[in-house]
Amino acid sequence: MQNAIKVKPKLSEMARREERWAWLFIAAPFVGFLCFMAYPIVFAVFASFSRWTGMNSLTGNLVGLANYADILTDPKFWKSMVTTIIYMIGIPIGMFLGLVIAMALNRMKYTKRFFTTVYYVPVVSSLVAVSILWAWVFNYDYGLFNTVIKALTGTHGPNWLGDEVWVKVAMIIFMTWKGLGGSIILYLAGLQNIPRDYYEAAKIDGANGWQLFRHITIPLISPVTFYILITSLIGGFQVFVEVQVMTGNGGTNYSAATIVYYLYDKAFGNNQLGYGCAVAVLLAVIIFIITALNFKGQDKWVNTMD
Amino acid sequence: MKLKRVVAAALVALMGVSSLTGCNVAKDSEKSSDASSKTEMKGEGQDEIDILIYAQEHEKAAYEDLIKKFTQEHKDKIKKVNFEVTTQDEYATKMTAAMTAGDLPDIFYVGPDSVRSYVDNGYVLPLDDYVDQKVVDNLWPEIKSAYQYDGTKVGSGSLYCLPKDLSCFAFAYNKDLFDEAGLDYPDPQKPYTYDEFLDVCKKLTKDKDGDGEIDQWGVANANAFGMTPYLYSNGARFLNEDYTKVNITDNKKLKDAFQYYVDLTAKEGVTPTVEQDTALGGYQRWLDGQIGFYACGTWDVAAFMDKKTFPYNWDLCGWPVGPDGDGKSTTWLGTVGFAVNKDTKYPDLCTELISSLSTDLDGQKALSGETTGKSMQIPNIKDYATTTFKEKVKDGTIPYANNLDVIFGYVEGNDKYQGIFSESTYTYNAEWWDTFLEGIPNVQSGKISVDDYFKEVEPKMQDALDNAIKLQNTATKN
Structure with missing residues (x-):
């Protein structure tokens, strides 16, 4: 067989016609990708090497890596980067809560659907609308939180959105709430995929509840955990709307601003479009590296059933 | 398996890269896209004019009336006027997008802070040869100079905008x-x-x-x-x-x-x-x-x-x-002005239209409250502002605070x-x-x-x- 020459099988007329159609179907999304992803990406990378303002000449203002050098020495960049990472504290919290709630729901027979829907409502709601709603929940004088805190403790609650520290807590609470429904649905699906017999076999061998959870549930839902982790990290780097809606101008002393908010502020607030593109490129590189590291590390803890 | 993983990683990375293509920013526009509105006024001619401004409701109504009137008066020339109104927050983003795409409207707002950039980069038409000197002479001198630029300094030289207001x-x-x-x-x-x-x-x-x-x-x-x-x-x-x-x-x-x-x-x-x-x-x-x-x-x-x-x-x-x-x-x-796209096909028509938006007496009466009872601005026409407008405030036709002179003091300056x-x-x-x-x-x-x-x-x-x-x-x- 080694020397056999691979002969391309001759296609029938019908097969060829089908192939032509196949190309057409493939072309549609590919052209879309070229226009709406590839071109803007290439353009953004190119623009990131210029002091383009959106108004002036793009090619006449190429400055090489100057924007990148400026970014790395800009304290506001680092401040918003740190804030973005702090907000990610919400990711493990959300995953933990999501798993706990999913396990509880998994035991319910009749009300599972109802509660799943309830938890999923924030996910399908407009982010802008719920951000406005939560700005009121966090309101210093009239908000739900501070009203409850006053009723329970008699003291006035914190200035959730105005204080440099509390605004971060507020954002983490909001993002956790917003993302919870998604993790619950995914975990629920993951839990339902675990064959019953594993648990039964372990029980016969005398495993207790914790052992079942630790050695069967956790490993077998690890692909779901991995998926949630990756998507939340990527989403976490792209937080923008809630900051824009809930705080004025990035919060007191820019304390609530994220990387993407900083990007927007630079590009559209101060006409530094070339600079904004450089921030975007940098952000994409960071996301790429973190994602790659995650994929590399998954062998250590992600189990697949096959 | 290995290949699959690489493909998966590439796909996920692509999600990350989407931050480059403005998907996030696009989300932001959800917020106010419904606040943007387009109105079409039709004539029987050939010319099609696009206008983009930001405005509050009362202002929008007043400008709509003015544009309708103008379209009627020039219906032999005008085929259609597309009048788009957005919010002040959205405006800069929209204009940046339009400039990048090389698709600027014929008429748009320019503030005194950006006259220089717009002129330097060749986006706006100098109005000197188009606008009637009488119209210009009747503007508040303070605003006129804000829209003059001689190539190095703002304050003198050609006029590039007609004011929408002076506040x-x-x-x-x-x-x-x-x-x-x-x-x-x-x-x-x-x-x-x-x-x-x-x-x-x-x-x-x-x-x-x-x-x-x-x-x-x-x-x-x-x-x-x-x-x-x-x-x-x-x-x-x-x-x-x-x-x-x-x-x-x-x-x-x-x-x-x-x-x-x-x-x-x-x-x-x-x-x-x-x-x-x-x-x-x-x-x-x-x-x-x-x-x-x-x-x-x-x-x-x-x-x-x-x-x-x-x-x-x-x-x-x-x-x-x-x-x-x-x-x-x-x-x-504060002020913002109407500017005309330097590359417009209809410089005469556009400058005539912005003259009317800026200084049409009926329009000014509506915007400053004489005919609407709602004063959004002081009139751009100085003659009208210092005479009839003041009288109409005094006799109560225009609901206004008594000490109107405070505002005139700030605008005109005194001791x-x-x-x-x-x-x-x-x-x-x-x-x-x-x-x-x-x-x-x-x-x-x-x-x-x-x-x-x-x-x-x-x-x-x-x-x-x-x-x-x-x-x-x-x-x-x-």
Whole structure:
């Protein structure tokens, strides 16, 4: 067989016609990708090497890596980067809560659907609308939180959105709430995929509840955990709307601003479009590296059933 | 398996890269996309004109009427006028997108702060050869010069815009609260000194319902807009004369004035606290009758005169005057202008249309309140503003505050009042100014002293200003 020459099988007329159609179907999304992803990406990378303002000449203002050098020495960049990472504290919290709630729901027979829907409502709601709603929940004088805190403790609650520290807590609470429904649905699906017999076999061998959870549930839902982790990290780097809606101008002393908010502020607030593109490129590189590291590390803890 | 994983990683990375293509920013526009509206006016001719501006509802209605009228009068030429109105927040983003795509509308707004960039890069048409000199002569001289540019300096040279308005940020007081406290009304001929103002504010700050918490304050200030009048009225400025250096730490006039300003909140407690202000802004509290003094832009008058919005008696007065200035109460002026795309196919028609939007008498009567009862701006036509408009205010046809002369004082300037354009009007962007604003709440809540704050923020402001100058000097499209 080694020397056999691979002969391309001759296609029938019908097969060829089908192939032509196949190309057409493939072309549609590919052209879309070229226009709406590839071109803007290439353009953004190119623009990131210029002091383009959106108004002036793009090619006449190429400055090489100057924007990148400026970014790395800009304290506001680092401040918003740190804030973005702090907000990610919400990711493990959300995953933990999501798993706990999913396990509880998994035991319910009749009300599972109802509660799943309830938890999923924030996910399908407009982010802008719920951000406005939560700005009121966090309101210093009239908000739900501070009203409850006053009723329970008699003291006035914190200035959730105005204080440099509390605004971060507020954002983490909001993002956790917003993302919870998604993790619950995914975990629920993951839990339902675990064959019953594993648990039964372990029980016969005398495993207790914790052992079942630790050695069967956790490993077998690890692909779901991995998926949630990756998507939340990527989403976490792209937080923008809630900051824009809930705080004025990035919060007191820019304390609530994220990387993407900083990007927007630079590009559209101060006409530094070339600079904004450089921030975007940098952000994409960071996301790429973190994602790659995650994929590399998954062998250590992600189990697949096959 | 390995290949699969690489493909998976690549796909996920692609999701990450989508941050490059503006997907996030696109989400933001959901918020206000419904606030943008398009109207078409049709004629029988060939020419098609696109207009993009931002406006509030009343303004939009007035401009729609004007454009309809214009389309009727020129229906032999005009095929269609596409009139798009967006929000002020969205406007800059939309214009940037339009410029990048090479798809600018025929008529759009340009502010005095960006005349230079628009002209340098060849986006706007010089109006000198198109607009009737009579129209130009009848504009307020203050606004005309804001739209003149000679290639190096704003203030003289060709005219590039016809003003949509000339506004000023005056001061107002709630008469009912003065009556309750048994205080004399402020004298519009003689604005308060810093000390007098603080004294009156203290008398207006009280706990009305006796629950131990202050619920009425002398004054409320929004830092972004309502702070500079206090500072300017003490002769203070942030930048040097050619707008290249930030000068705040060695600037006694500014330091004293800013100290006075933050002390209104931090030390004297005559404004709501920083926390209270985040809970409910000064504007809302003023409308609720909790505030003695509050800013009143020329565009606010209609709302304040509407008893359903503001059920109190009120009048205009001057911002308090500091001891180290020239003794004049000083506030900032605002304006935005109609510009015509340099590459428009219909320069004659477009300039004629913006002349009518800017100075058509019926349009000005509607916008300043004579025919609508809602005054959104003072009239652009100086003759009309200083004669009929004033009379109509006096005889009650136009609902307006009695002390209308305060506004004219700021706009025209006299020995007690003056109006100036804020300093960020003259810099390429306002990042240096935003940088100063960001930390003010911490000074107002006493977390940092004025001295320390100035020291901390000055280098950051200078960096931002240097950046702006760099951008201003980048290579242009021409």
